Each structure stands twice: as C-alpha cells, then as structure tokens.
Amino acid sequence: MSEMYDLAVLGGGIVGLTVARALAARHPDWSVAILEKEPAVGLHQTGHNSGVVHSGVYYRPGSLKARLCLEGREALLAFARERSVPVRTLGKLIVAARPSEGATLSELADRARANGVDSVRRLDAQELADRVPGVAGYGALEVPTAAIVSYPALARHLATELSAHGAAVRTGWTFERGDRDAGGWTLTGSAGRVRARGVVNCAGLQSDLVARAMGVNPPVQIVGFRGDFYELSPRLRARVPCLVYPVPDPAVPFLGVHLTPTIDGRLLAGPNAALALAREGYRPGVWEPRELARLALFRGVVGLARRYAALSAREWLRSWSPRAYLEAVRALWPEVRRSDLGPRTSGVRAQAVRPDGSLEDDFVFVRGPGALHVLNAPSPAATAAFAIAERVADELDALRPFAT
Numbered sequence: 001m002s003e004m005y006d007l008a009v010l011g012g013g014i015v016g017l018t019v020a021r022a023l024a025a026r027h028p029d030w031s032v033a034i035l036e037k038e039p040a041v042g043l044h045q046t047g048h049n050s051g052v053v054h055s056g057v058y059y060r061p062g063s064l065k066a067r068l069c070l071e072g073r074e075a076l077l078a079f080a081r082e083r084s085v086p087v088r089t090l091g092k093l094i095v096a097a098r099p100s101e102g103a104t105l106s107e108l109a110d111r112a113r114a115n116g117v118d119s120v121r122r123l124d125a126q127e128l129a130d131r132v133p134g135v136a137g138y139g140a141l142e143v144p145t146a147a148i149v150s151y152p153a154l155a156r157h158l159a160t161e162l163s164a165h166g167a168a169v170r171t172g173w174t175f176e177r178g179d180r181d182a183g184g185w186t187l188t189g190s191a192g193r194v195r196a197r198g199v200v201n202c203a204g205l206q207s208d209l210v211a212r213a214m215g216v217n218p219p220v221q222i223v224g225f226r227g228d229f230y231e232l233s234p235r236l237r238a239r240v241p242c243l244v245y246p247v248p249d250p251a252v253p254f255l256g257v258h259l260t261p262t263i264d265g266r267l268l269a270g271p272n273a274a275l276a277l278a279r280e281g282y283r284p285g286v287w288e289p290r291e292l293a294r295l296a297l298f299r300g301v302v303g304l305a306r307r308y309a310a311l312s313a314r315e316w317l318r319s320w321s322p323r324a325y326l327e328a329v330r331a332l333w334p335e336v337r338r339s340d341l342g343p344r345t346s347g348v349r350a351q352a353v354r355p356d357g358s359l360e361d362d363f364v365f366v367r368g369p370g371a372l373h374v375l376n377a378p379s380p381a382a383t384a385a386f387a388i389a390e391r392v393a394d395e396l397d398a399l400r401p402f403a404t
C-alpha cells in the first residue's frame with residue numbers, strides 16, 4: 001500500500017522546505033510530505049554555500065531574482081528573529097580594484113536603487129582603507145544591509161516545524177520515477193511508493209532529471225559549477241569586519257572570490273566557479289561517467305565552451321592550484337599569504353544552461369501536469385527562498401484541481 005498525500009515536495013533543501021511550509025499554511029487541511037534522498041535536510045546547496053543574506057544589488061531590475069531576493073530576505077529575517085536563529089548584519093563592500101571598475105560600481109549603485117536598495121553608498125579609496133585596512137581598491141560600493149546566517153540551521157528549524165505541524169519529512173527517500181493517472185501521481189523511490197495529488201520538484205542539482213522522470217522535457221539543463229572555499233587563518237579573522245566582494249564579471253551570474261565572515265566565527269575566501277563533472281562532486285577531480293555523458297549529449301555544451309572557455313580555464317586552475325587561488329584572493333587583499341589558506345571546502349551550484357550554451361540568469365519555474373518544477377534556483381535562492389515559496393504556491397494553486 002502506498003502512502004497518500006495531497007502534496008509531495010521532492011527535495012529537502014531550503015527551497016523545498018519553504019515551499020512545503022507555504023503550501024501547508026495556505027491549505028491547513030492538506031497532508032504534506034517532503035521526500036529527501038539524504039539522511040538529513042539541507043545537505044547539498046543549502047549546506048554548502050557562503051551563508052550570505054543578499055540585499056538585492058546585482059539583479060536585473062524587474063527580474064524574479066531582484067523581486068524575490070528583497071521579499072524573501074525580509075521574510076527570512078522575520079523567521080530567524082522569531083526562532084532566535086542568529087543573523088549578523090555586517091554590511092558588504094564591493095571593491096573596485098582598478099579605476100576602470102568605477103563605472104561598473106556606478107551601474108551597480110543605480111541597479112541597487114532601481115531594485116529598492118536605497119541604502120547603498122559610494123566610498124572613496126580613503127574611506128575604504130579606513131573600513132578594511134589593507135584591502136586593495138580605488139573605491140567601493142557599501143551595502144549596509146548584507147547579513148550572514150547559517151542556512152543549514154534555518155533548514156533544520158523549518159523541518160522541525162513542518163514535522164510538528166503534521167507534515168511527513170521523509171529522509172533517505174530517493175525519487176526514481178513518477179507515473180500519473182486520474183488520481184494524481186505515484187512516486188516511486190528507493191524506500192517505497194508515495195501517492196500524491198500534486199507534486200513540487202525542488203531537487204536542486206537533480207531537478208532537470210527529476211522533471212524528465214515526471215514526463216517533462218525541461219527547457220534547460222542543470223550544469224554543476226563547483227565553488228571552492230578556503231578558510232583563512234585566525235590572524236586575519238578580526239581584520240575583516242564585513243563582507244568584501246570584487247566587482248562582478250557581468251558575463252556570468254557568479255560574484256567572484258570574496259571574503260566572508262561566517263556566523264560561527266570563521267573567515268572564508270571563495271567561491272570560484274569551476275565546471276563540475278559530477279553534480280554532487282565536492283572535490284576537484286571527482287567525475288561521474290553519467291554526468292560526462294549528459295554533458296557530451298547536451299546541445300548547449302558547444303555554446304558553453306565557446307562563450308566561457310577562457311573563464312572556465314581560469315576557474316579550473318583556481319580549483320587545482322592554491323597559488324592561482326591565492327592570486328584571486330590577493331587581488332582583493334594583497335597581504336594574504338599562502339600559509340593563510342587553511343582547510344578547503346566546496347559547494348556545487350545548480351546552474352541552468354540554455355540549449356545555446358548561455359547561462360540562465362533568472363529563477364525558472366516550469367509547470368507540468370499536476371506538478372511544478374523549480375528548474376533554476378541558484379544564488380540568491382537561499383536568501384529568496386521564502387518568497388520563491390509563495391511564488392511556487394501561487395503557480396501550484398493555479399494548476400488545481402491537480403487530479404481529474
């Protein structure tokens with residue numbers, strides 16, 4: 001006998017958990033299951049990120065990223081406050097390493113204001129030196145509202161509350177196949193079958209594969225971009241009072257190697273963005289034959305190589321060579337020494353790539369019969385998760401009744 005639910009959410013990352021919470025709140029009479037393949041929630045992107053609550057500076061005005069980042073941030077801060085989850089508002093400096101980057105800082109300032117982030121302010125070289133002595137720059141954009149949090153801690157709170165309100169948080173349950181009939185979906189997984197009237201796919205790095213296994217031909221393919229972090233030595237920790245970022249490369253949706261204090265008192269440098277040859281490959285050199293085959297068969301791979309070859313080579317080198325990585329850190333903060341690079345950790349971003357090889361720059365939601373697929377939720381999706389959840393709930397409600 002299969003268990004029967006009104007709603008099944010595939011994936012227990014921060015997006016899946018907030019989606020389950022939003023839909024359970026809208027429909028208190030629904031039975032809800034969160035189906036997660038790992039032994040605990042939040043172990044992939046949610047558990048391997050920079051821990052930054054973004055302010056909404058970078059994103060194209062009018063985009064979902066711009067809107068949902070600001071809305072989600074407010075909801076996240078309120079949730080954290082009510083549950084006493086620690087958040088520290090440290091502010092951020094986006095540093096122009098050379099005079100020519102001043103124009104990009106001005107564009108970012110305009111973009112921030114267009115997105116409703118009015119508190120940004122330009123700093124000159126002296127003000128920058130006063131704020132973070134030793135950081136190399138001709139000026140900076142100050143973003144006072146940037147904050148840090150532990151996303152795994154938020155995910156655990158969400159899972160505990162969902163369970164307390166009657167949702168089934170099933171870990172160790174790997175989705176394998178979905179079959180639809182007039183009554184809804186039969187989801188076949190590693191630990192049995194589950195029936196659900198509606199399904200939301202929030203499987204992050206696996207979301208396109210899950211969509212395919214539910215009969216949807218996704219318009220994009222997920223490609224993993226690994227980001228490596230180094231923990232910097234304790235001698236440097238107290239010297240960085242805020243987040244310090246370079247001016248981003250407008251060609252890609254990654255923010256460049258930056259300095260991030262963490263909520264547990266460490267100081268990280270990173271992440272870079274190297275093509276990952278395994279979707280959950282958390283070390284350079286890890287590869288999966290199946291992922292290589294998927295990349296080889298993907299139409300977009302030629303365009304991807306053509307557009308980003310030089311950038312990919314640089315980011316790969318940073319993955320393999322601590323010396324090359326150090327150069328990127330030193331471009332921001334010249335006094336960091338090789339001996340300051342401590343333990344390395346990594347995360348893999350689930351980045352959707354279009355068939356022409358370009359990187360999808362906004363969140364993507366795709367409707368299928370009785371199901372909604374979240375097919376691009378990279379940064380700032382952790383910040384935006386609570387607002388993404390409301391958006392997903394709107395979309396799913398528009399699909400009702402799910403079963404005919």
Ligand SMILES: Cc1cc2nc3c(=O)[nH]c(=O)nc-3n(C[C@H](O)[C@H](O)[C@H](O)COP(=O)(O)OP(=O)(O)OC[C@H]3O[C@@H](n4cnc5c(N)ncnc54)[C@H](O)[C@@H]3O)c2cc1C
Nearest residue numbers: 011013014015037045046049050052175204227347381383
């Ligand atoms: C290096 C890095 C730095 C980042 N920094 C930031 C930041 O500072 N601020 C920010 O806002 N965002 C940041 N992000 C982005 C952010 O982490 C993600 O956008 C967010 O965590 C996405 O959440 P998710 O729930 O969609 O994905 P995930 O957290 O990856 O969750 C997906 C879940 O689905 C499960 N799953 C997959 N396949 C199956 C299956 N077949 N059956 C069952 N379960 C399955 C997985 O096990 C996983 O738990 C960063 C990301 C990375 C990688």
